[in-house]
Amino acid sequence: MEADDSSLHIAMYPWFAFGHITPFLHLSNKLAKRGHKISFFVPTRTQSKIEHFNHFPHLITFAPITVPHIDGLPLGAETTYDVPNPLLFPLIIMAMEKTKLQIELLLRNLKPDIIFFDFAHWIPNLARPLGIKSVFYSIISPVSIGYGVARENVQKKEAEISEQTFLHPPPDFPDSSSMNLHLHETKFFAANSKPPQFDGGTRTSLFRRIYTSMMESDALAFKAFMPEPPVSTSLEEKWANFLGGFKAGSGIYCALGSEWTLTKEQFQELLLGFELSGLPFLAALKPPYGAEKIEEALPEGFGERIRGRGVVHGGWIQQRLILEHPCVGCFVTHCGSGSLMEGLLSKSQLVMIPHVGDHCFRARLIGNIFKAGVEVERAEEDGFFTKESVCKAIKTVMEEENYYCDKDQSHLQPCQVAREIRANHAQLRELLSLKDLESSYIDDFSKKLQLLL
Numbered sequence: 001m002e003a004d005d006s007s008l009h010i011a012m013y014p015w016f017a018f019g020h021i022t023p024f025l026h027l028s029n030k031l032a033k034r035g036h037k038i039s040f041f042v043p044t045r046t047q048s049k050i051e052h053f054n055h056f057p058h059l060i061t062f063a064p065i066t067v068p069h070i071d072g073l074p075l076g077a078e079t080t081y082d083v084p085n086p087l088l089f090p091l092i093i094m095a096m097e098k099t100k101l102q103i104e105l106l107l108r109n110l111k112p113d114i115i116f117f118d119f120a121h122w123i124p125n126l127a128r129p130l131g132i133k134s135v136f137y138s139i140i141s142p143v144s145i146g147y148g149v150a151r152e153n154v155q156k157k158e159a160e161i162s163e164q165t166f167l168h169p170p171p172d173f174p175d176s177s178s179m180n181l182h183l184h185e186t187k188f189f190a191a192n193s194k195p196p197q198f199d200g201g202t203r204t205s206l207f208r209r210i211y212t213s214m215m216e217s218d219a220l221a222f223k224a225f226m227p228e229p230p231v232s233t234s235l236e237e238k239w240a241n242f243l244g245g246f247k248a249g250s251g252i253y254c255a256l257g258s259e260w261t262l263t264k265e266q267f268q269e270l271l272l273g274f275e276l277s278g279l280p281f282l283a284a285l286k287p288p289y290g291a292e293k294i295e296e297a298l299p300e301g302f303g304e305r306i307r308g309r310g311v312v313h314g315g316w317i318q319q320r321l322i323l324e325h326p327c328v329g330c331f332v333t334h335c336g337s338g339s340l341m342e343g344l345l346s347k348s349q350l351v352m353i354p355h356v357g358d359h360c361f362r363a364r365l366i367g368n369i370f371k372a373g374v375e376v377e378r379a380e381e382d383g384f385f386t387k388e389s390v391c392k393a394i395k396t397v398m399e400e401e402n403y404y405c406d407k408d409q410s411h412l413q414p415c416q417v418a419r420e421i422r423a424n425h426a427q428l429r430e431l432l433s434l435k436d437l438e439s440s441y442i443d444d445f446s447k448k449l450q451l452l453l
Contacts (some may be wrong), residue, residue: 090196144358273390
């Protein structure tokens with residue numbers, strides 16, 4: 001679609017993390033499809049890593065941003081992907097704040113109608129004098145925002161904030177008993193409610209940045225659309241051949257996202273859980289801490305024991321196409337928004353090991369409220385999972401296929417649980433697959449953006 005008189009010029013400035021940059025670019029594609037022009041602000045070296053997602057290069061233009069070096073960050077670090085320790089993420093925030101002058105110059109020169117942003121809470125005050133509307137676009141779920149960034153939490157004094165503060169939702173939170181956090185999950189929320197120790201003067205916590213962004217922007221928007229269709233139309237031959245050798249619905253596929261690096265102990269427990277299940281599996285994982293290659297971190301004798309029925313892969317993989325393969329019956333996921341949506345749109349049953357932040361709320365939503373998946377049981381204080389807890393969760397969703405149901409029907413109750421989970425997942429998949437569902441949302445969103453002006 002070509003631009004017309006109703007088309008807008010929209011700038012995009014997401015937080016420097018691929019889990020934010022990619023959804024912003026997906027939305028850019030959907031808006032460009034409707035004729036809007038997009039100027040996408042992105043760190044210089046990161047641009048080449050996302051260009052292949054640009055489906056409308058005649059309407060979506062990248063504006064490279066030079067990310068200044070901050071002491072304590074690896075040399076050349078631009079995004080959270082470049083930072084091995086999440087405790088250093090506040091330094092990325094500092095680096096992003098030091099791009100204010102670049103962003104102001106770009107806004108003055110490009111003169112967009114609207115700018116979308118998330119963690120850069122200073123954007124509205126920068127855009128307003130230039131006559132540019134600002135939209136806080138959250139790829140974090142509204143549930144997480146309501147739980148962690150509630151006025152009660154943000155306005156508390158630093159000394160009043162503890163991990164126990166976030167064990168339960170704030171007052172009047174819907175479905176509160178189903179959304180409680182575990183102690184190991186509250187550490188993230190407590191840390192992000194306090195000023196980071198690295199902050200160079202502003203002493204502003206992440207949650208206050210988000211709160212300020214919401215209060216100062218001209219409009220709020222939340223990510224709620226489907227994943228992009230796979231670029232490739234066919235699965236790589238090696239994966240097609242491997243998965244094709246097993247019974248339909250019998251296989252496990254595991255992927256924990258691009259930014260979760262497990263400890264060696266947890267890495268091994270996860271793989272041993274797959275082995276214990278007795279099912280074929282394909283695991284796409286990063287090497288754990290302390291290991292450069294997958295092979296050097298495998299449990300002793302693991303490769304020989306699972307030869308022919310299990311593969312651990314350390315590189316990029318065609319996730320959407322693998323989930324569509326008839327062999328795959330179970331998807332072990334960290335509950336990133338894109339991965340979880342791909343899992344819901346597939347016929348693979350969901351086993352969830354939420355990583356951090358709003359991942360846990362997605363897991364509670366799917367597991368406790370919709371009852372369309374199962375979480376892996378973990379230790380309360382440190383979140384440690386065992387091979388037995390991994391295997392138990394897999395068995396729970398796979399029982400209905402009689403992989404574990406005894407002839408004497410001693411496992412009848414677990415089979416009924418699996419049937420309920422599968423039925424609920426099927427209902428969600430049917431709803432999310434409705435023709436034109438996403439298109440109608442984006443069309444309405446596009447109209448609201450025009451009304452904003």
